[in-house]
Amino acid sequence: MKIKEVIVVEGRDDTARVRQAVEADTIETNGSAIDEEVLERIAIAQQKRGVIIFTDPDFPGERIRHIVAEHVPGCKHAFLPKESARAKRNKGVGVEHASIEDIKQALQGVYELTDEEAGTIEKEELIAYGLIGGPKAGQRREKLGVALRIGKTNGKQLLKRLNMFQISKEQLKETMNQIVQEEKDEK
Structure with a gap:
């Protein structure tokens, strides 16, 4: 390659x-x-x-x-x-x-990266997915960073990267559904 x-x-x-x-x-x-x-x-x-x-x-x-x-x-x-x-x-x-x-x-x-403010994902969505402020937030952010190939982040960096890389709400939802399913399967 x-x-x-x-x-x-x-x-x-x-x-x-x-x-x-x-x-x-x-x-x-x-x-x-x-x-x-x-x-x-x-x-x-x-x-x-x-x-x-x-x-x-x-x-x-x-x-x-x-x-x-x-x-x-x-x-x-x-x-x-x-x-x-x-x-x-x-x-x-x-x-x-x-x-x-x-x-x-x-x-x-x-x-x-884009200079424009094309990001549509809001902080409240990250809270709802348990990516900020929850007991598993750090683990979930790390899994999300690996799945989307955007690196490991804290909550503030995650919101910025999701929007800079123009990750869609749908892509975030699908990836989070996979992560939540994996968590259920691990139990």
């Missing part, structure tokens, strides 16, 4: 792992200390070919994603569930630990 866009990753190990899964060019941020030169290269890549931000599913990875997206509008986003990015022997989490298949799947589920 060949990727047209340039993929932004955190480091060399991520680049090596991504290139085992797909044919792609990458730009490495070298961690969360992203300098202006790297941001400028990402901006040029966005203008010429487009950019996919593919960072680790942890706090530093989300911070890098936010910095790049803020400085370079119009980037696409790929997400890996945390359990797909765990190292076998230590507590590390990262793209470099993911399977080839998980990386391919994450890159196929790319989302493009």
Whole structure:
């Protein structure tokens, strides 16, 4: 599988792992200390070919994603569930630990952020689905993030991502019905 866009990753190990899964060019941020030169290269890549931000599913990875997206509008986003990015022997989490298949799947589920306020999902709907304020809210948000490939979020971030990625009310409803059914089946 060949990727047209340039993929932004955190480091060399991520680049090596991504290139085992797909044919792609990458730009490495070298961690969360992203300098202006790297941001400028990402901006040029966005203008010429487009950019996919593919960072680790942890706090530093989300911070890098936010910095790049803020400085370079119009980037696409790929997400890996945390359990797909765990190292076998230590507590590390990262793209470099993911399977080839998980990386391919994450890159196929790319989302493009929009500037317009096209979001139709309201906070009250998240409360009704038990995604905010309920005893299982954190678990449900995590399952929803994996199912929709939008990453792990807190309640406020979830509402923003659902609307930025233009997830429809129907898609949210269908996915939540599946999650609730899985919870019933687990009992």
